[in-house]
Each structure stands twice: as structure tokens, then as C-alpha cells.
Amino acid sequence: MDNQRNLIFAVVLCGLLLFGWEAIVQRLYPQPDQPAKTTAAAPAIPGDGKTASSATPADDGSIKHTREGGLTDPAQQALEARDLKTVLADPNRVKIAAPEVSGSINLVGAKIDDLTLTSHSQSVEKDSGPVRLFSPDGTPAQYFAQLGWIGQGVKVPDPKTVWQASEGPLTPDNPVTLTWNNGVGQQFKIELSVDDKYLITARQTVANTGGQSVMVRPFALINRTSKTASVDQWTIHSGPIGEFGDGVNFGTNYKDVAESGTTTPDGKTGWIGFTDIYWLSALVPQSNASVDADFRALGNDIFRADVIYDSLTVPSGRQISRTTRMFAGAKESDVLNAYQKAGIPQFSNAIDWGWFGIVEKPILWLLKHLYDFAGNFGVAIILLTLIVRGLMFPIAQKQFASMAAMKAIQPKMKALQDRYKDDKQKQQQEIMALYKAEGVNPLAGCLPMLLQIPIFFGLYKVLMLSIDMRHKPFILWIKDLSAPDPLHILNLFGLLPFTPPSFLGIGVLAVLLGITMWATFRLNPTAMDPIQRQMFSLMPWIMMFVMAPFAAGLLLYWITSNLLTVAQQSYLYSKHPQLKAQADKDKVDQERSAKAKG
Incomplete structure (x- = not known):
């Protein structure tokens, strides 16, 4: 009977659309190619020590990724807990105590490398503790943000620099300022503030009291291991993400970056970072400034998203600043919408709605x-x-x-x-x-x-x-x-x-x-x-x-x-x-x- 055949056809079509719609659409209407290129001449961030040529494949298949991400190997989990206990006991830290995020800032290297999400627990167990998003450099779950400068003929802070901090903790009502003087006429300052959700704002300033002009390039980066990434599926993206002028790009994964060494997306960067199914870290550069934004593979499953501003000439007796916002938190739709209204382009689409977003958002x-x-x-x-x-x-x-x-x-x-x-x-x-x-x-x-x-x-x-x-x-x-x-x-x-x-x-x-x-x-x-x-x-x-x-x-x-x-x-x-x-x-x-x- 025709009705039965129509029903079978509809059921099959439903299955195809459910499990293959986005794959078909990507074939018929592919996103603009994101040129992946190795840029040997790209500026080296102080202390990086790694180049694109040292990149290794991101994942050989032995790592078990879960839906939410995180370490799955018991030995690695035990090592992470032991390392956190040791590293976070260092006195060179300023506490972060905001309503939705808590942790600390590492004064060695000006790194935000200790961040937990207070409203989200690790599991359904009441005593499981909050979700940890950032972990210090060198730990198994390495994931952190760092701020600094690239210098041209001038001494700039490096990852071993110990910064001086104003009185903490960092709260919505109490900003924290980090300062460092290079001893030859330049003072570097990072003013940090946090809102009541997941946004940290960093204003980087160079004050030149020397006798000659100096040239510097402020930068901000997010460094993470892909070992803790959530599962990357064809319907739900996990990996490098960003807004580059024509919408949010979900087309780059860790393997792409590992193979190319450095991936430079086309278009003006609205924001750049890494996403898991529920969590997101993103750098939002100053809107009226020119930047280089890249994804880089550093080897051993370590990846970096960076924003490097164009060179600034700081005349004697003057100071110049650049402001970068950093989101580090949960992909709550209402929060992302609010940040989008506040000027972060296409931020609500950091959630991978796909082609049925017009239906999904009302649902x-x-x-x-x-x-x-x-x-x-x-x-x-x-x-x-x-x-x-x-x-x-x-x-x-x-x-x-x-x-x-x-x-x-x-x-x-x-x-x-x-x-x-x-x-x-x-x-x-x-x-x-x-x-x-x-x-x-x-x-x-x-x-x-x-x-x-x-x-x-x-x-x-x-x-x-x-x-x-x-x-x-x-x-x-x-x-x-x-x-x-x-x-x-x-x-x-x-x-x-x-x-x-x-x-x-x-x-x-x-x-x-x-x-x-x-x-x-x-x-x-x-x-x-x-x-x-x-x-x-x-x-x-x-x-x-x-x-x-x-x-x-x-x-x-x-x-x-x-x-x-x-x-x-x-x-x-x-x-x-x-x-x-x-x-x-x-x-x-x-x-x-x-x-x-x-």
C-alpha cells in the first residue's frame, strides 16, 4: 500500500536527517576553507621553546575521551591530584574569589592556571567538588591562560618572571594589578578584573621612562592538553573554535592543527579559543586593534590559541595599553547571549547548534x-x-x-x-x-x-x-x-x-x-x-x-x-x-x- 511505503520512506528519511543531515549539508554547503599553514617566521612567545616543526600527532587513539572530557586514566588522575596539592601551595599566588569561578593567579609568569567553576560539580555525587577548568603548566591536565609581551630590543617579562601584585583576592569588587620593572626604564603592568560570571578582563600597559622609544607586542594565550578534551563528534564539536568575521568556525579539530603545526584562520578575529561540550575558554582581543590569531601545536598533545597584537612603539615618557577579555567557564546559553549583547560577536553560537538552531533555541x-x-x-x-x-x-x-x-x-x-x-x-x-x-x-x-x-x-x-x-x-x-x-x-x-x-x-x-x-x-x-x-x-x-x-x-x-x-x-x-x-x-x-x- 502507498501509505505504508510512504511511512517507511518517512522513517528512513527521519533517520538520515537525524544522523546525517549536518554531514550532508557540510558537503553541499561547506564552510570557507581555513588555510592551515606553518609559519616559521611567526613571532616566538617568550619561553615557548616549541615550534611548529616539533608538533606531534594530537592523539594516537590510545586516549579515551569521555563525553564531558577530563582525565580518564586512574594513574594520571592520581598524579594530577598530587601535582595540584604541591603546585597550588606555592606562596606566589593571588586568590580568585568570584561568584562563579574560584582559584588563583600564578605570579610566576602571570598565568591564570587555577580555575574551578563553583556552580558545576564534577559528578552527581554531592561531595564530588566543583569542575576544574584550568590546571597549572606541567600537570597532566595542563590548561591555562597567560599574558605577556614580545620585545624587540627591549627586556620583557618571561615565564620565570615573578610579578608583584596588589592586595587580593580578585573579586568583582576588587581588581588586582600585577607589575614588573625591567630595571632599564620600562614598567609593565597587567590590570585584572572579573565579573560575576566567567569573564576576566586584562589591561596590559607598558610605561616607558627610558631615554628612547621601545617596540613591544602584547600577547594573550590559552594553552591546553587535548588529553582532557571531550569527545569530538560530527554533530557536536570539541576542539579549536573561534569567530573570524563570518560566523563561528567549527571546522578545525586538534588533528588538523597537529598536522599543519600552525593554523591561521582567515578574517578578523572576534574571539578564539577551545571548546568542550559544556565548557569554553576564549580570548576576545581589543576590537579596534590589529592582531595575529593562530592555533598552534606544541607537541605531546599540547595546543595553544594565541592573540598577538601588532607592534606598538612606545615613545619615551609615554605609555600604551591593550585590553583583552578572557571567557573561561560554562556554556550557559543565557550567559553567552548576555556577553554577545555586550559586544562579543556571535558568542551565543559558541554552542554548536548546527543548521537547526532556528528550532533548537525556541525548544x-x-x-x-x-x-x-x-x-x-x-x-x-x-x-x-x-x-x-x-x-x-x-x-x-x-x-x-x-x-x-x-x-x-x-x-x-x-x-x-x-x-x-x-x-x-x-x-x-x-x-x-x-x-x-x-x-x-x-x-x-x-x-x-x-x-x-x-x-x-x-x-x-x-x-x-x-x-x-x-x-x-x-x-x-x-x-x-x-x-x-x-x-x-x-x-x-x-x-x-x-x-x-x-x-x-x-x-x-x-x-x-x-x-x-x-x-x-x-x-x-x-x-x-x-x-x-x-x-x-x-x-x-x-x-x-x-x-x-x-x-x-x-x-x-x-x-x-x-x-x-x-x-x-x-x-x-x-x-x-x-x-x-x-x-x-x-x-x-x-x-x-x-x-x-x-
């Missing part, structure tokens, strides 16, 4: 408001599903009405097909005339399915990307809706001492998904073709395995949607009994045909 807005109303993110997802299906219900009614109308004109269509069986063109013309005369749209039955595709994909991206759902519980064993179902049937819900592979990690939600999907297929007329019938019978259980590793919140949405589909189909069949009668007749005919062939 996130509605989901957050439903959460504020319900107080439970799982309930908010259920309410969102009810709203979406409620809005789609009039279209579903039209779909059934169209199916009923198509069923009513089947005898007339059969007569036309018999009458013009030798003239296909005339047959098609007469059938189209019949559709017009009867007021039937043969494509109306596909509309609800096609409309749900972007909604489902949009919700998939929202649940995968939104930090708002991170560590949010639902009921009973569902402690984190952004993570897969923690209960696995194959290990008897944790009683057996092993963790099944993700593909075999079938949980309670995955089983419920399979059952509810099977129930929705049972309500639809069975396909006439035996192959199609087998496909429909297997699809719920295949999807059960495919969807098991996905976020519990996404499975909750799909289960709720399936239950609503069953209720909706039952109601609409009651309004169009001829369709139900025909479906039952088709099933009986198919069973008889199968027995006859058997």
Missing part, C-alpha cells in the same frame, strides 16, 4: 521555562512532549482525513488505472484530475512525519548540548538526564561486577522505548510486502539497541511521544472507523497470503 527556551514551572527536568521534558504533540494534533487529524479520503476514492482510481493502463501519461493526468475534483491531497499524509523530523532533531541537539540538563535528576534511579540510563539489564542492574559495552548497555528506558515503538507500529496497517513487514517487526528492537547509549532525557521524550502516538492513533481510528476496518482487513489478507505461500 531550549520553552524547556527552561517548563523546568522553572515543574521543578523537575524530566517532568519538563514530558510537558514539552505534550505541547509539541498537542500542536501537531490538528495536522494529524488532517492526515487521517486525507487517508480516509484516499481510501474512499480507491475504486475510482482503480477504474482509471484499468481504463488507461496502456497510456501512463493519460492515466496520471486523470488521477490528478480526480484528486482535484475530490479535494484530496496525496502528500498530506507525509506532512506530520516531515514536520516532526526537525523538532526531534532539534530536541536531540538541545538535550545533548544544553548544560541546563546536566546532572538534573528525574525519578528513582535516573539521577542525570544528560547521561545514559545507569541501570543495565545484562549486569542485573549492577549486581554483577562488570559494565556492558555501550551498544549492549540496555537499560530500562531502552526497553520501554522498544515496547512503546512496537505498540505504535502495531496500530499502523502492516506492510503488504513481506520484507517491509519484517522491517517493521525488527525496527523497534533495533532502535532499542541503537538508542540505549543516548541521554536518558532523549529516551524519555521518545517514550512519552510513543505513548501519545498510541493514544492519538486509537482516538483517530475511532473517528475514522473505515480506516481501522481496512487495516484489520489488510492484516487478515496478509496472514492468509502468508499461510498460502507457506
